Amino acid sequence: MSAGDPPPPIPGARLLFSLDAATAYLNHGSFGAVPIGVQRAQQRLRDEVDRNPMSFYVHPGLTDRIVHTRRHLAAFLGADPDGSALVPNATAAVSLVLQSVRLTSGDEVLLTDHGYGSNGFAVRRQCRRDGASARTVALALDASDAEVVARIRGALRPGKTKLLIVDQLTSPTAKVLPVREIVAVAREHEVPVLVDAAHVPGMLPVEVDRIGADFWVGNLHKWAFAPRGTALLAVAPAWRRRIEPLVVSWEQDSGFPLAVEFQGTVDYTPWLAAPAGLFTLRTLGLETVRAHNAALAAYGQRVVGAGLGLAPADLPEPGAAEAAMRILPLPTGVATTQPEASALRQQIADKLATEVSINAWGGRGWLRLSAQAYNRPEEYDRLAERLPPLLAGLR
CATH class of the missing domain: 3.40.640.10 (Type I PLP-dependent aspartate aminotransferase-like (Major domain))
Incomplete structure (x- = not known):
């Protein structure tokens, strides 16, 4: 796996969760997800x-x-x-x-x-x-x-x-x-x-x-x-x-x-x-899960950022190699208040069947992505393709 490539999936990990398969759940950080066992x-x-x-x-x-x-x-x-x-x-x-x-x-x-x-x-x-x-x-x-x-x-x-x-x-x-x-x-x-x-x-x-x-x-x-x-x-x-x-x-x-x-x-x-x-975490392998999640979060940040026209230098680093959450700046004027951020999060959920976190911080809107063992690279790829047209419709 070269730098920037998504990590290989953890075998069987996706089957351990009862998340709705019709929704890309890219917001593990808010409420977690409890394995079936x-x-x-x-x-x-x-x-x-x-x-x-x-x-x-x-x-x-x-x-x-x-x-x-x-x-x-x-x-x-x-x-x-x-x-x-x-x-x-x-x-x-x-x-x-x-x-x-x-x-x-x-x-x-x-x-x-x-x-x-x-x-x-x-x-x-x-x-x-x-x-x-x-x-x-x-x-x-x-x-x-x-x-x-x-x-x-x-x-x-x-x-x-x-x-x-x-x-x-x-x-x-x-x-x-x-x-x-x-x-x-x-x-x-x-x-x-x-x-x-x-x-x-x-x-x-x-x-x-x-x-x-x-x-x-x-x-x-x-x-x-x-x-x-x-x-x-x-x-x-x-x-x-x-x-x-x-x-x-x-x-x-x-x-x-x-x-x-x-x-x-x-x-x-x-x-x-x-x-x-x-x-469950130890059965999957604690270090395996951490490495997978950090690499996938970085991949998601990169591809969604590219979809939004952001250069690598525009993507904030979390400051820890194991960090499984990443943020991206939204276009200027989008979701600059918390009510606007909440409304945008709901639109992404409703129209793109994707759960993310949106926050207003420092006078602008930020998209936060999480990565967990059940996530797949294609979920971030789809968001990268479909989010820009949705945001363009807000202007």
């Missing part, structure tokens, strides 16, 4: 619950099963299982951390302009409640790691900045940020850091404890084939006693992490089935 593992757990709900929820083995699952997932991510908690998603973890940091009047939370949109909503709500403020530092799309670290260093206000939130792999711009170096700089200024690594588990190699963040959260339902509603929040030792669950339930006196994990009659089956997702 993992769906069935979760359904067996649901059947177990419904055979005897009392036995499932009240039997003392439930907390043991949660702990066992947490240990399995934490080991995969290189995180301390005793300092980690299963949570529904990164969004829930962000609110949990914001509540636990306990902001006061005059404090501030620092974000970057590459952050996930709902994190901004959560920060602003918490700041309104506590009399604190939110501030955003802008990072150029083509900024080097050193430039990113320097920008964030210059934006920190020791004594005032009480939390820094950074993405390990950004959602709107598919840019990998040097979180380990950012955490080191923040520690010099005694600023705690929350790393939103929603896209990392399964896609990028990671050793969570080596990053050294005060808080790190990753979704396993995106790239690690877990059922939706499965994420892991890792918390540094200094913060564990200060973590308070968003909802108080029967394990409150157990403290972190069980107090966070046990929520009464919520559905625990996504968590308990998550190891089946890791089994």
Whole structure:
């Protein structure tokens, strides 16, 4: 395979998913796709619950099963299982951390302009409640790691900045940020850091404890084939006693992490089935999947970019060899606001039978492509052929 060629398919991978064959699903990054075997593992757990709900929820083995699952997932991510908690998603973890940091009047939370949109909503709500403020530092799309670290260093206000939130792999711009170096700089200024690594588990190699963040959260339902509603929040030792669950339930006196994990009659089956997702990933070959997805995402970016008349120099690099998401700039004036971006995404879905992500960032529209084991080069080829006429009709 020469540079720029699509990778060969992973044998049998496409048959592991129940995605609609009539739709090109090029947006794995948004909600993931659960393999059929993992769906069935979760359904067996649901059947177990419904055979005897009392036995499932009240039997003392439930907390043991949660702990066992947490240990399995934490080991995969290189995180301390005793300092980690299963949570529904990164969004829930962000609110949990914001509540636990306990902001006061005059404090501030620092974000970057590459952050996930709902994190901004959560920060602003918490700041309104506590009399604190939110501030955003802008990072150029083509900024080097050193430039990113320097920008964030210059934006920190020791004594005032009480939390820094950074993405390990950004959602709107598919840019990998040097979180380990950012955490080191923040520690010099005694600023705690929350790393939103929603896209990392399964896609990028990671050793969570080596990053050294005060808080790190990753979704396993995106790239690690877990059922939706499965994420892991890792918390540094200094913060564990200060973590308070968003909802108080029967394990409150157990403290972190069980107090966070046990929520009464919520559905625990996504968590308990998550190891089946890791089994599927390892069966396909973790490195094989990563290499395939990264190469196919790069191929998709190149051919769709060529269809839009973009030169290779116009295509942003994600900053990591294993990155399975790529972005392309849309023509000037197209999808420059988020409502316009959402409308265009729906048109592409309806008219081209293709699912992609469209975001408005930095005053222009961006198309984000994902690649997963079930995707094929011809899906990107078709989008490259059919997208330009659709966009031309918008002008």
